[in-house]
Amino acid sequence: MVQRGDYYVKWEIMQSVFQQLNFFPNLDAFATRTSRQCRRYFSPLKDRRAEARDAFQPPWTGELMLIHPPIEQIQRAIAKAKRDGVIALFIRLNRVLTKYQQMFPIIIAALNLGLTIQVLQEGKKMKQLKPKLPPRDLIAALINSLEEKLIYRDLVRQSGLNEQSIDGMITKMNQETWQKRRTGLDVLSDYILQQKIKIESFIGNKTDIELVNALVWVYNGGGDKLKQRIRKLRMHGCATLQQFSEMKDISKSPFINQFSNNHQHAIEQKAKYNTMWNIQFFFNYIEKRRFKSSQEMQAKAMSLHVAFPLQG
Numbered sequence: 001m002v003q004r005g006d007y008y009v010k011w012e013i014m015q016s017v018f019q020q021l022n023f024f025p026n027l028d029a030f031a032t033r034t035s036r037q038c039r040r041y042f043s044p045l046k047d048r049r050a051e052a053r054d055a056f057q058p059p060w061t062g063e064l065m066l067i068h069p070p071i072e073q074i075q076r077a078i079a080k081a082k083r084d085g086v087i088a089l090f091i092r093l094n095r096v097l098t099k100y101q102q103m104f105p106i107i108i109a110a111l112n113l114g115l116t117i118q119v120l121q122e123g124k125k126m127k128q129l130k131p132k133l134p135p136r137d138l139i140a141a142l143i144n145s146l147e148e149k150l151i152y153r154d155l156v157r158q159s160g161l162n163e164q165s166i167d168g169m170i171t172k173m174n175q176e177t178w179q180k181r182r183t184g185l186d187v188l189s190d191y192i193l194q195q196k197i198k199i200e201s202f203i204g205n206k207t208d209i210e211l212v213n214a215l216v217w218v219y220n221g222g223g224d225k226l227k228q229r230i231r232k233l234r235m236h237g238c239a240t241l242q243q244f245s246e247m248k249d250i251s252k253s254p255f256i257n258q259f260s261n262n263h264q265h266a267i268e269q270k271a272k273y274n275t276m277w278n279i280q281f282f283f284n285y286i287e288k289r290r291f292k293s294s295q296e297m298q299a300k301a302m303s304l305h306v307a308f309p310l311q312g
Contacts, residue, residue, distance in 0.1 A: 007035075007120045007121060007122050008031070008035035008037070008068065008120065008121055009037070009068065009091060009113065009119055009120060009121070009138070010119055010120070010121045011037065011121075013113060013119050014037050014066075017089070017111055017113065017140050018089075020111060021089070021109055021111065021140070021142050023064070023087075023089055023142055024064070025037070025038055025063075025064045025065050025066040025088070025089055026038055026039070026040055026063065026064050026065075027040045027041065027042070027051075027063045027064065027065050027066070028040070028041040028042070028065075028066045028068075029041075029042050029055045029060070029065050029066065029067045029068075029069070029077070029088075030042065030044075030055055030067065030068055030069045030070065030073075030077075031043055031068075032044075032045055032047070033045075033047055033049060033050070035121075037066055038066060042054070042055040042058070055069075055077075055080075056076060056077075056080055059084055060080060060081065060084040060085075060086045060088075061084045061085050061086065062085075062086070063086055063088075064086075064087055064088070065081075065086050065087075065088035065089070066088065066089050066091070067081065067088050067089065067090045067091065068090075068091035068092075071096075074092065074096060074100065075100065075103070077090075078090075078100060078103050078104060078105075079103070081105060081143065081145050082103075082105050082145045082186055084145075085145050085146045086143075086144075086145055086146065087142075087143070087144050087145075087146060088142075088143055088145075089140055089141070089142055089143075090104075090140070090141045090142075090143050091113075091138065091139070091140055091141075092138070092139060092141070093116070093136050093137070093138060093139070094112070094136060094137040094138070094139050095136060097110075097139050097141060099223070099224070100223070100224070101221070101223065103223070103224075104141070104143065105143045105144060105145035105190075106143065106144050106145070106190075106193050106194065107141045107142065107143055108142045108143065108144050109141075109142045110139055110140065110141045110142065111139070111140045112137055112138075112139055113137075113138040113139065113140055114137065114138065115135050115136065115137060115138070116135065116136055116137075116138050117135050119138055120138070154199045155199060155202065155203070155240065155241070155244050156244060158199055158200050158202075158203045158244065185236055185237070185240060187214075187218055187229055187232060187233040188214055188233055188236075188237050191213075191214040191217050191218070192214075195217065197210070202241055202244075202245065203244055203245055203246070204245070204246055205245075205246040205247055206247075207241050207242075207245040207246070207247045207250055208247060208250050208253035208255045208256055209255060211233075211234075211237050211238070211241065211250065211256065212255045212256060212259050214233060214237070215230060215233060215234060215256075215259050215263070216259070216263070218230055218233060219263050230263070234251075234256065234260070237250075238250045238251040238256070239251075286300060286303070286304070
């Protein structure tokens with residue numbers, strides 16, 4: 001909580017936000033004893049009154065939370081909120097909300113609190129170091145990720161199973177498998193909720209078309225880790241939907257494969273290492289350097305083996 005995290009929304013402004021949104025959190029996830037906005041809080045500092053020192057360790061499920069994480073922990077906080085299922089007030093810069101728009105759960109309501117230099121209170125450490133806060137708008141976004149946890153259940157329910165059967169199926173399922181399957185459907189959940197798609201449309205005989213629509217929506221939205229999110233949606237979407245859909249082998253659908261060929265390959269690929277376009281530099285290096293150890297000789301042989309086809 002030093003420098004970048006040693007600040008908090010002024011108490012009177014935060015209380016006004018609670019009143020306007022009619023949302024009163026009972027747990028402040030990133031706070032100290034002096035900056036907390038709720039009676040219960042997690043603190044990164046050693047504090048016997050705090051319920052935990054690491055906010056990411058305890059479950060957040062079922063809590064009404066205030067989440068104002070340091071900049072470097074934003075992605076973890078979003079992922080934790082989605083994974084556990086919470087209703088929370090998320091405080092962040094406007095540009096951050098835009099950057100992570102695809103990752104965010106459903107935003108119920110949002111308020112612009114004003115410029116950071118006007119609404120944030122500096123902590124003791126910041127006053128000593130005297131760093132300047134960026135003059136940007138601060139947003140309070142009320143999010144609900146509880147609905148996203150219900151998507152898998154809704155899919156199963158649409159297939160005709162009753163609640164008792166659903167509970168039994170989930171109970172017998174390996175916990176790790178259940179967690180991966182539900183987490184893997186986060187992207188699909190966002191699509192269904194934000195586009196107001198009827199869940200039953202994923203159960204019929206055109207499931208592949210609905211899944212392609214979701215994939216295109218993610219692709220057009222762009223954002224960080226785009227290829228990873230598309231791959232996750234395709235893999236977990238196909239695996240889960242074909243359990244309940246009238247279609248089987250959704251992953252082999254020509255529509256799904258065509259999307260992969262047309263879109264995923266269009267995502268810019270970045271090489272891990274810089275490309276050496278003038279291979280003569282490499283040959284000059286080989287000629288001048290004396291290789292002594294067996295490891296160096298082996299590396300030289302392998303390099304030449306790779307280089308000669310490039311020459312041809």
